[in-house]
Amino acid sequence: MIIEELRAILGEDRVTDDPAELYCYSFDSSYIRGSADYVVRPKSAEEISAIVKIASKYKVPIVPRGSASGLTGGSVPIKGGIVLDMASMNRILEVEIDNLQVTIEPGVVHRALNRELAKHGFFFPPDPGSSDMCTVGGLIANGGSGMHSVKYGTVKDYVLNLEVVLPNGDIINTGCNAPKSSSGYDLTRLFVGSEGTLGIITKARLKLFPLPETKAILMACFDRIEDAGRAAVTTLSSGVIPAAMEIMDASAIQAVKKIDASLDIPDVEAMLLFEVDGYKEAVARQVQGVVAACEKCNGRTVVAKDKNEEERLWSARRLVGVAVTKLNPGKVRVYEAEDIGVPIKHVPFMLKTIQEIGRKHDMPLVTYGHIGDGNLHTGIAIDTRSEEEWRKVHAIKDDIYDVVLSLGGTLPGEHGTGVIRGSYMTRAHGKSYDVMKAIKRAIDPDGIMNPGKMGM
Numbered sequence: 001m002i003i004e005e006l007r008a009i010l011g012e013d014r015v016t017d018d019p020a021e022l023y024c025y026s027f028d029s030s031y032i033r034g035s036a037d038y039v040v041r042p043k044s045a046e047e048i049s050a051i052v053k054i055a056s057k058y059k060v061p062i063v064p065r066g067s068a069s070g071l072t073g074g075s076v077p078i079k080g081g082i083v084l085d086m087a088s089m090n091r092i093l094e095v096e097i098d099n100l101q102v103t104i105e106p107g108v109v110h111r112a113l114n115r116e117l118a119k120h121g122f123f124f125p126p127d128p129g130s131s132d133m134c135t136v137g138g139l140i141a142n143g144g145s146g147m148h149s150v151k152y153g154t155v156k157d158y159v160l161n162l163e164v165v166l167p168n169g170d171i172i173n174t175g176c177n178a179p180k181s182s183s184g185y186d187l188t189r190l191f192v193g194s195e196g197t198l199g200i201i202t203k204a205r206l207k208l209f210p211l212p213e214t215k216a217i218l219m220a221c222f223d224r225i226e227d228a229g230r231a232a233v234t235t236l237s238s239g240v241i242p243a244a245m246e247i248m249d250a251s252a253i254q255a256v257k258k259i260d261a262s263l264d265i266p267d268v269e270a271m272l273l274f275e276v277d278g279y280k281e282a283v284a285r286q287v288q289g290v291v292a293a294c295e296k297c298n299g300r301t302v303v304a305k306d307k308n309e310e311e312r313l314w315s316a317r318r319l320v321g322v323a324v325t326k327l328n329p330g331k332v333r334v335y336e337a338e339d340i341g342v343p344i345k346h347v348p349f350m351l352k353t354i355q356e357i358g359r360k361h362d363m364p365l366v367t368y369g370h371i372g373d374g375n376l377h378t379g380i381a382i383d384t385r386s387e388e389e390w391r392k393v394h395a396i397k398d399d400i401y402d403v404v405l406s407l408g409g410t411l412p413g414e415h416g417t418g419v420i421r422g423s424y425m426t427r428a429h430g431k432s433y434d435v436m437k438a439i440k441r442a443i444d445p446d447g448i449m450n451p452g453k454m455g456m
Contacts, residue, residue: 002058006040006082009050014041014088025065025083030335031384032073032419036063036083043088045163045171045202052200053169055082061451064196066107066138069130071335072418074142074195078452084200086137092116093203101160101177103205106137122208125152128414129321137201142416143193147244147317148275150372152209154414156192163203164191167444177205190439195416196450198443212277215243216287217304219313220294221268225249225355225367228270229348231297232371235274236344240289244275245372246317249351252368252379255323256316263316270351272299272371273317320368324379327364331381336420337397340404341413342374350403354378357399361392375413401427422455 006015015038016022022036037060042048055062061081068075077083090107097120104113110131114123127146128134138144140162145154161175174187191198222228232245248256248271257263265271272294276286291301304310324333342350351367354376358365366379380396382389401411401424411421411428425433433455440447440456447456 005054028068028070028075030071030073032076034076034078036077037080039083041085041088048165049169055448063450064200066135067133069134071415072420074418100208106201108136110134125209126155145414151241151243158207161205164199166199167449195453213279215277216283217310218274220272220299220301222270222299225270225351226348227297229351231294231299235293240286242274243277246273247371249367251366252320255326256319258326259323324366325381328381332384333381336393337400338377339412339415342407342409344374346407361396363392417454425455
């Protein structure tokens with residue numbers, strides 16, 4: 001039996017088929033559900049290699065899982081099979097400050113990594129909102145980013161080398177330890193964002209950045225959401241590249257104030273939050289540039305005076321995701337059309353269009369996100385028992401995606417494709433998707449690696 005072979009590798013205590021335990025692995029943070037046949041808790045690449053060989057032998061699906069903070073069903077075993085719980089592979093293996101690199105196992109929690117790097121005066125810039133719980137392996141597998149991607153880029157810009165277990169059990173390295181390479185195909189970037197459909201990431205070598213000397217936080221308020229969008233474009237085109245630039249619309253502001261009434265945020269149609277960082281002299285000039293850009297677009301700007309005020313402003317932004325349901329008590333947030341990306345110049349139009357689509361379907365949409373790189377999030381809360389509300393959700397999703405694709409945008413900006421967006425892959429990529437499927441068939445001919453994700 002499969003379970004006996006798995007226990008021969010890992011022992012009794014790291015393999016389970018107990019229904020109660022399996023239930024804990026049947027979902028992530030989305031509404032997608034699945035059911036695993038087995039859950040295993042490996043501690044090394046060699047153990048994973050042996051497990052994958054068993055999966056290959058019996059043609060059984062294998063699904064890697066970090067902290068299950070994903071929003072698309074990416075770590076849900078919708079085809080059954082073996083779930084790899086990667087939580088035990090959580091070591092920071094080597095911090096090389098003289099090489100500006102760190103080597104980690106995939107189960108390291110993002111916040112824990114940056115807490116350790118801060119002791120050396122460095123950090124790993126990609127910073128998802130789920131930093132307190134998401135694993136870096138999951139962040140890499142989803143091609144994620146976060147609030148500071150405006151200036152610092154996304155996770156794919158920081159991965160130098162990956163150790164990966166292939167579907168036949170072979171262990172490979174995708175890159176090297178040098179800062180750059182032009183040798184052969186870029187296999188590292190192939191596996192970044194592949195969502196476990198090509199192999200299992202067991203080790204990652206990452207680039208580091210020095211912590212900035214200082215920073216400043218600004219809030220800009222607007223009476224028209226289009227003006228907030230124009231201010232974002234104007235700021236960037238003026239040559240000021242903030243470390244972070246976030247937006248909250250009127251409904252997002254109302255939602256967070258229902259959670260924390262002490263938040264001193266004005267009731268306006270849109271608010272932008274800026275963070276600029278670097279040397280003190282440069283930060284002062286960047287602040288001036290942001291203020292000028294916002295004033296040009298009818299914005300009223302306030303600079304945080306101290307750490308407490310900075311934390312107050314960022315607290316408001318961090319609360320949005322969990323506050324969406326506060327506008328619709330008794331309803332549940334569903335993650336559909338929640339992660340889009342459009343070219344920067346189209347941000348003002350997209351912001352207004354999202355509002356119009358919500359009104360068209362008589363369903364309030366909360367809009368927020370990383371406006372500085374065109375990555376917007378929409379929040380929808382519904383009665384999940386209502387077929388009519390589900391119909392509206394899917395109609396809203398289709399309308400939003402139609403506009404995004406017409407603008408040359410992307411459907412997931414940072415949350416991945418998973419199950420939820422799989423059916424849109426052909427529309428989004430055309431013949432390029434045929435190439436992706438050919439790569440999948442070449443590397444995973446039996447289709448055992450995280451099946452049902454990315455439309456595969």
